[in-house]
Amino acid sequence: MTMSRFACLLAACLGLGATAPASARSLDDILKAGELRVGVNPTLPPRALFNEKNEIDGFEPELAKAVADKLGVKLTLVQVGSPDRIPFVVADKVDVVMGAMSRTSERAKVIDFTAPIHSENYGIVTTDAKPFAKLADLNSESVTLIQVRGTTAIPFIQKNLPKAKLVLLDNYNDRDRALAQGRGDASFDGIDAVAYRLKIFPAIKWKVVATPEYGVSYSSFGVAKGNYSLRDWLNIALYELHTAGTVEAIWEKWFLKPMDTKVPVTPYF
Secondary structure: OOHHHHHHHHHHHOOOOOOOOOOOOOHHHHHHHOEEEEEEOOOEOOOEEEOOOOOEEOHHHHHHHHHHHHHOOEEEEEEOOOOOHHHHHHOOOOOEEOOOOEOOOOHHHOEEEEEEEEEEOEEEEEEOOOOOOOHHHHOOOOOEEEEEOOOOHHHHHHHHOOOOEEEEEOOHHHHHHHHHOOOOOEEEEEOOOHHHHHOOOOOOOEEEEEOHHHOOEEEEEEEEOOOHHHHHHHHHHHHHHHHOOHHHHHHHHHHOOOOOOOOOOOOOO
16 A cells, blocks of 8 residues: 555544544454454465466465354454555454555554564565675666566665666566566565565576665554454464464465564563
8 A cells, every 4th residue: 555545544533524434343242242353365376376276375264263263263364455445344344354465553543453463575586697795786877677566675776775676567477477587687575475485486596685784564464443353362362372372374375384473472462
């Protein structure tokens, strides 16, 4: 979501000319209903996707099922898109929202977040033929970066890698194809899902270089503002799922590798 669109959403959710948010279902309400409604975005594989049976599948649905099982209720998955993830939980259309919900201070003005589920890491996506080993190697007039339009890496590139040529495409499938065809040298972006996406190019010798100097962000469950009974229960469930190795096992199943940055697990929240 662009910052301008998010600002409009934030204003709406804070009641600036909009109706008040609906009352969220508490933990007791969910237990009485026997159902946990979780929003996921199936256009972000392998976080969530449509499988060969046209059913929503992936990392987030499988983790949501583990949470619902722990709660002892039925799981109902609700399809959300990136722009409507937060409005759905504010309007009580879902109890919990996923869909790669990165924690940010702006979003935390509108909804509440649990402890982290997983990390989000950035790096260089390129091929074995290229010598890039760190971000500074990309800052050259001889380097063409292929990026996805509107993503958070672009402002960083424009500020910190100004010498590189920048080609913007509309989605990650186009980005990956352009790199495979040699229409650019590299991409600087999120690297958590690349192993899953790049497996459709078996003839290409890919190279993925983590760039921890860029920093790490974290994704969490999002719940309605003030729904503390549900948020606190989810935090306890997450602690148990992390310490049991469940989160990491589901992650490796779908992302085809361990998390690049382990989530520190703590009993306090």
